[in-house]
Structures are given as C-alpha cells and as structure tokens.
Amino acid sequence: MNGPDADFIIIGSGPAGVSAAFPLIAAGRRVLMLDGGDDAGSQGESRSVRVLGSNLESLRKDDGSSPKLQTPAARGILEPFRRQSGITGDGFIPIGSLARGGLSNIWGAQISYLDAEDIAAWPIDVASLQTSYERVANRIGISSNADFTTGAHGEPVLPLGATAADVLHRHQAAKPADGSFRLFPAVNAILSEERPGRAACDLRGDCLYGCPSGAIYNSRQDLLLLRKSPHFRLLDNMQAMSLTRSSGWTVGTADGSSFSAPRIILAAGVLGTAALLADLLPLGEQGLRLLNSPTLAVPLLCPTRLLRSPTPTHSLAQLGLSLRYGSGASDYVTGAIYEVGTLPAQSFVNRMPLGRKAGRAAFELIGGSLLVATIYYPGDQSHSYIRRDETAGKGLTVRGGFAEGFGPRAEALKKMLRREWKRLGLIQLPGASLAEPGIDAHFAGTLPMGAAGPFGTSSDGEMNLHPGLYVVDGSILPDLSSKYVTMTIMANADRIAHRLAETEAPSAL
Numbered sequence: 001m002n003g004p005d006a007d008f009i010i011i012g013s014g015p016a017g018v019s020a021a022f023p024l025i026a027a028g029r030r031v032l033m034l035d036g037g038d039d040a041g042s043q044g045e046s047r048s049v050r051v052l053g054s055n056l057e058s059l060r061k062d063d064g065s066s067p068k069l070q071t072p073a074a075r076g077i078l079e080p081f082r083r084q085s086g087i088t089g090d091g092f093i094p095i096g097s098l099a100r101g102g103l104s105n106i107w108g109a110q111i112s113y114l115d116a117e118d119i120a121a122w123p124i125d126v127a128s129l130q131t132s133y134e135r136v137a138n139r140i141g142i143s144s145n146a147d148f149t150t151g152a153h154g155e156p157v158l159p160l161g162a163t164a165a166d167v168l169h170r171h172q173a174a175k176p177a178d179g180s181f182r183l184f185p186a187v188n189a190i191l192s193e194e195r196p197g198r199a200a201c202d203l204r205g206d207c208l209y210g211c212p213s214g215a216i217y218n219s220r221q222d223l224l225l226l227r228k229s230p231h232f233r234l235l236d237n238m239q240a241m242s243l244t245r246s247s248g249w250t251v252g253t254a255d256g257s258s259f260s261a262p263r264i265i266l267a268a269g270v271l272g273t274a275a276l277l278a279d280l281l282p283l284g285e286q287g288l289r290l291l292n293s294p295t296l297a298v299p300l301l302c303p304t305r306l307l308r309s310p311t312p313t314h315s316l317a318q319l320g321l322s323l324r325y326g327s328g329a330s331d332y333v334t335g336a337i338y339e340v341g342t343l344p345a346q347s348f349v350n351r352m353p354l355g356r357k358a359g360r361a362a363f364e365l366i367g368g369s370l371l372v373a374t375i376y377y378p379g380d381q382s383h384s385y386i387r388r389d390e391t392a393g394k395g396l397t398v399r400g401g402f403a404e405g406f407g408p409r410a411e412a413l414k415k416m417l418r419r420e421w422k423r424l425g426l427i428q429l430p431g432a433s434l435a436e437p438g439i440d441a442h443f444a445g446t447l448p449m450g451a452a453g454p455f456g457t458s459s460d461g462e463m464n465l466h467p468g469l470y471v472v473d474g475s476i477l478p479d480l481s482s483k484y485v486t487m488t489i490m491a492n493a494d495r496i497a498h499r500l501a502e503t504e505a506p507s508a509l
Contacts, residue, residue, distance in 0.1 A: 006032035006233070008500070009251055009261040011240045011276070013037070014102020015486055016473040017267035018222040019136060019493035025231040027501035032259060033232070034251060036098035036239035073210045074106045084239070087271050092384055092400025093438035096271045098239060101220035103269065103441060104486075106208075109189040109216050110317045110336055111142050112483035117329050122478050123450030123459040124495070132491035132498075140217040140490075143192040143201075145185040145318055158192045158201055160185060161339040162311040163302050163371060164318035170424045180324045181420045186317035186336055189217035189487075197224065207315040216316070235259075240268070240276055249468055263504060266471045267493065270443035273475050274386050275396055277447075280466060282454050287387035291379030291445035291480040292437055294402055296410070298373040299429040300337075300421060305369035310339055321373070322482075323420070325413050330378040333413065334482045340370035371426070375417070379444060379480025381406050384437055386446065400437030410434060442485050444477035451478065461496045472496050 008024055010017045013035040024031050081096040088094065097103045113133055116126040145164070146157040160168070171183040190207075191214075194200045198214035198221060207216060214221060226232045242252035248262040266273045274288055281288070317336035324332040381403045389395040414432065421428050447457050454465050461470045472493035474485060 004248055004261045005259045006030040006261045007504075008032070008263050008265055009034060009249070009259055010265045010267055011251065012102060012267035012269065012272065012473070013100055013219060013223060013234070014097065014267060014269065014473075015104050015219045015490045016269075016493040017102070017265075018219045018226060019490040020265050020267060020472045020497040021226050021232060022139070022222075023494060023497035023501050025226065025229045028231060029501060029504075031232050032261065033226075033234045034238040034240055034253065034259065035100055035234060035236055037100035038236040039100060071106075071208045073208070077103070077105050081272075085272065085275055086395040087275055088389060088395065088397050089438060090397050090399045091437060092398040093436055094271055094398050095438055095441040096269045098272075100223070100236075101218050104217065104219045105210070107486060108316065108336070108484070109207075110320070110484045111137075111187040111189055111487050112320075112334065112485075114481060114483060114488050118481045118483070120329065121450075128495055129488070129491055132494040133487065135494055136487065136490045139222070140189050141191045141195060141198070142187055142189050144187050145313075157185075158188075158190065159203070159311070159313050161313040161318050162308070163305045163339050163369060164337060166302060166304060167337065167371070167424050167426065168319060174423060176420070176423070180416075182322045183337075183424075184320050186320045188314075188316045190314060190316060191215045197221065201314050203312040203314060205313075205315045243276060243280060243469070245466065245468070263468050263470060263500070265497075266469070266475075267473050269473055270446055270475045271386075271396075271398070273471060273473055274446055278388065278396060280469075283386075283388055285387075287385040288446045288455060290382075290384040290386050290398060290443060291477075292382045292384055292400070293376040293379055293440045293442040293480060293482060294381050294406065294410070294437065295377070295435040295440040296335075296375040296414075296432065297435060298375065298417065298421075298432045299340075300371040300373060301366075301427040301429055302369045302371060302425065303427065304425065306366065308368045310368040313339065315339075321375075323375075323413070323416060325409070325416060330380060330479070330481055332482060333375050333377050334484070335373055335375040338372045338374070340367055340372055373417075375413075376440060376442065376482045376484075377406075377410075378482045379442075381409070382437060398438065402437070442474075442480065444474040444480040444485065447471050447475040448478040449476045460499050461492075470496065470500070 007029040008031050010021055010031060010033045013033060021031050077097050077099050081098050085096060099105055119126055144157050145160040191198055191200050201215040202213055227234060239254040240251050241254050244250045248260055249264045250258050250260045252258050318339055319337040322332055322334045383401040383403050384398060386396055386398050389397040418428055447455055449457050449459050456464045457471055457476050461472055461476050463469045474489050
C-alpha cells in the first residue's frame, strides 16, 4: 500500500503558503506544494509589452477600478481566477489568483504591523506574532521612504518623491493638536540594497508592471530557495478542486490527479479557500461572513508643485496615514498617499474629459503636482457574505455591502479628511469615490481563530470540524483592522507552521 505523498500538503504558492513552508522544511518535514500556476511569467518580455500588453490591454476603456488592477500584469492574474474559480460577485468584485506567487504579483507591498490592541480579541498574544513579524521582515526585505539617503539608524532608505516630501514637511511643521491624524513615510517590501537574485530598486517607476529587477517582494522569489531543500516539492499547474478524508486527507486536482497527506494546509487566499471548502461546511442560507475593507480614493492637488516635474522614485506608497474617528479600538482608518506622476498615465488620461492627445498633454503638465490618497476602513464596516450560487451548481457568490450606518460615518470622515488636506495645503479635487466592495482585496474572517462552531478554527488554524485540515491565509484572522494585512497573514502563517513543526510528528516513510 502506498504511503502519503508528504507530511504536509500546502495548497497555494502565495505569501501565506511560502511562509508556512519554511519552518516545516527546516524541521525536516516533507512538504508538497500544489500550485495552480507555473513558472511562466513576464520576466522576459520587453518593457513596451509589459506596459502596453501584448494585445494593447492598457488602452482598453477604463473600468473605474484601481490603476494597479488595469495593467497587463494585473489582468493576466485576475481574469483567469474570475473564469475558473466558480466565484461570482453581487455588489462585490471577487479578487484572487491562480498564478505562481498568488496576489504578490500585483500587491501594493505596503507594510503594517498589528499591535496588542488590534488583536485583543484574538486567541494569541502579540509577542508570538512579533517574533514572526521579525522573521518575515528579514526574509522579504523592507525599506522606508525618506528625503535623504540614509535613515536615522544607518539603514538604507528609498528617496521620497518631491511632492510627498513637501506634504510631509507641512505636516511635521503643523501637526494637529489632538494627534488624531498621523502622516509618515511609508514602509514597503522593496529593496534599497541588492540581495542575491534581487536588485535594488532602480527608481524607473515600473512597480505596477511586474518589477523586472525583483526589488519588490514576490513569493515566487521564495520558491527558488524552497526548491533547494530535499524536503520540498512543488508541482505546477495543479489546481486543487476537492478535499476528502479517510485515514488522512486527499487533494483532487483539475487534471484528475490526487495527492495524500495526514495534514493539509490551505493557503489559497480567502476566496480560493472558501471554494475548496464549500462541500465541507454547512453554508446554509446565510453563508460565510466575509470581512473586507471599504475603500475611499481621493485625488489631491498640491499647488506648490504645479508645473514641476516628478522626481525619480518608485510608484508604491510614498506616505502612510492614519486618522482616528471614534473612541473604539478599531475606530480608525489607515491609508497611503501616492504620487500620480509615478503611476500609469493612461489610467488618468482615460478619465479626463479630453481627447487622448490633449489629455496626455494636460497630465504631463500637472502630473507632478497630483497625489492620490487611498483610505481603508476596518472590516467591521463591511457587510459581505459568501453563499452558494444555486443557479451555478457548486459555484459561490459573494454579496457585498456596507455595515448599517456606514454612510453617515463615511461622510463624517470625508469632512475630517478635508480639514486635514486643507491644513497640508492640498486641494481635494472632484472625483473622491467609495470603491465597490472587494476592490481592496483585504479579506479576512471567514474561518476565525478561536471561534466555536462549524466555521471556527483553533489558534493554530485547525478547522473545528475537520482535524488535520489547517488554514493559514487571511480566512482565519478573527477581525480586520484598517491596516494593510499581508504582513500579518505571512507572520501568522509562519507562527502556525513553527507550532506544527514542534507538535506534529512526521509520517512514516
């Protein structure tokens, strides 16, 4: 009789999956990773193809989504998921990835850390999470922005764009008396000094087009290290479709193959994991509660930078911000400020009431003085559920919405923000808009750690109903603060994998 294929099967090659793999192989556990994608990518394409697309995708009519989701690289990641996942949206944009590296191919790369207050309701302490934060940060490489070349402690930094620097200086000169609004240089998972196999950021502004230098962290990079271990095996084009349990667990894939292990680790992303578990959970009429971050985009003009050219920098977040709007622990928003001059011009030209040629000329004239702020609310301001789509067999539908009373809270926050923009010498331009739920791709809470009942998981991510089935992606975060969540997902996956390496014995060969 054949034995199991591995001690652990990890489904998904994104940031959560690789973060779980490292501690397990270091402990000598046999790990099989099933990936819905493969190693084919855009690394060998010319810059014109990466920017415009092989079929001129960048020139398509603007669909109103974030500029980063309209690049050829993003379309190539998101559209196959929409076609093949069986997940549709009703007032919700379902975002996910079947590609090698998951959504780290197109993520914003901004780094945030949760504190003790943020996880007060979680079944873990912040000390265990902090240890994992440090391990992940050392592995992926992070840099701060600054308007000088070296940080206060001698660490390397990346140059802050001139418009962002101007705004930051104004904030530092006249901070709000109550301290409710904070503005600071953003921290991103991007290299300011080269590492083996990865170059430092070259400031060409190619961040949204696949970063050919490898400066922005992508979990594809970690797979190169993992594959050097004799304990790790990666299989391409193996989209997991089913999970069945007998003496252990068996994963069935789209091509008809099957693989077995005593323990399965799901790292397919919140929506991908929900699709895999649809037949194992009593979804019923209500379905799975899904937390996501309502998102506000605000265009801003910096008059002191009018008619000035943008300075060389990256096109990731320049500044981070936070604003408290209530007395509750989660009553704050966070966000980022981007320099428009470093973002894809076409996304903005397409939105101007001008012809393409005139629009590009206008953009080049004022682009260096434009900023975009993205603001994220906490997940408790969302009201979204994953339900079975009765008209599509095994398909799922995500119905999106906002929490009761969110509208007045959102309007009140806009007024608070206008006060801060005015203090910073910025003019809020027409066009501030609340994005359709899902566009943020900050998802959590479907299978919360520490919760009782059929949808709950243990503090180690093991499902209450299904021993041996573990989840390490955002599904198990019990709540969702407004902070950027990817770093926490990676740290939590690292924490869980260390626990499993200590407590779960390897299977007999």
